[in-house]
Amino acid sequence: MATYAQLQQQIMLLEAEAQKLKRSERAEVVARLRADIAAWELTPQELFGRAARRVVxxxxxxxxxxxxxxxxxxxxxxxxxxxxxxxxxxxxDFRVGAEPVAEKPAAPKKSSRGTQPR
Structure with missing residues (x-):
């Protein structure tokens, strides 16, 4: 019978092997899904519900x-x-089609002591 340490080692090796297989199969899955989405003309709302963001x-x-x-x-x-x-x-600054807004010169600061010079 295997010890706990031996089983933990086997688990680690199997998890690493599973991750490697997942990475290698991922590209194939994405390609298949993209082809199906295009063939069926699916929208993000159909796939993900109302919460899907609309692309502008x-x-x-x-x-x-x-x-x-x-x-x-x-x-x-x-x-x-x-x-x-x-x-x-x-x-x-980010508005599409708008001319850049010219900088306005800064207005002179008013004195807080009143408007009459001494």
């Missing part, structure tokens, strides 16, 4: 970044846009 076609995009990521302007802002805004960018 490039021609419907209202906002775009330099990497080509787009947002249609509806629903929650995507992470890339939220991060850019948090870093100091303006929403207008």
């Amino acid at each position: 076609p490039a021609e419907e995009a209202r906002f775009r970044d330099a990497s080509g990521r787009v947002w249609g302007g509806r629903g929650p802002r995507p992470r890339w846009l939220r991060e850019a805004l948090a870093a100091g960018a303006r929403l207008e």
Whole structure:
């Protein structure tokens, strides 16, 4: 009869072998699924339900970044846009088809002691 340590060693070897087989079969499974999806013209909503995100076609995009990521302007802002805004960018910087907004000169600060000079 095998000892506990020997069984643990066999388990580790079998798990490693299973992972190797999974990786080698994965590409075949993905190719088969893609072919079936194309043949049946399945939509993300049909596959994943209402929670599936709608992909915004490039021609419907209202906002775009330099990497080509787009947002249609509806629903929650995507992470890339939220991060850019948090870093100091303006929403207008990403608007598709809009001219860049010119920087306005800063207005002089008013004195908090009143408007009359001394």
